[in-house]
Amino acid sequence: MLGNDVATGLGVDTTVIRLLACVAIVMLTSVSVSTAGPIGFLGLLVPHMARKLVGNNFFLLIPASALLGALLLMLSDTLARAIAFPSETPVA
Numbered sequence: 001m002l003g004n005d006v007a008t009g010l011g012v013d014t015t016v017i018r019l020l021a022c023v024a025i026v027m028l029t030s031v032s033v034s035t036a037g038p039i040g041f042l043g044l045l046v047p048h049m050a051r052k053l054v055g056n057n058f059f060l061l062i063p064a065s066a067l068l069g070a071l072l073l074m075l076s077d078t079l080a081r082a083i084a085f086p087s088e089t090p091v092a
Helices: 004-009 014-036 038-054 058-083
Strands: none
Touching (some): 038 058
């Protein structure tokens, strides 16, 4: 909250902290995807994307999340089918 200068002044190596934070984020994301599945992870991701589009108004956020989730799942399924055309490729 106070910035990099204060942290450096207190003796904290900000480069190491940022590197550890990035590693923790990647590990937590991979664990959540492996636990909930890729489509479940899509359900966790879509409301944040919808919030960037419509703001914090829940009357708009909930329908926008539903529509954006369906659209994103449909696009990923279409892309998965287009990658290997004759055979079926799972969305995941």
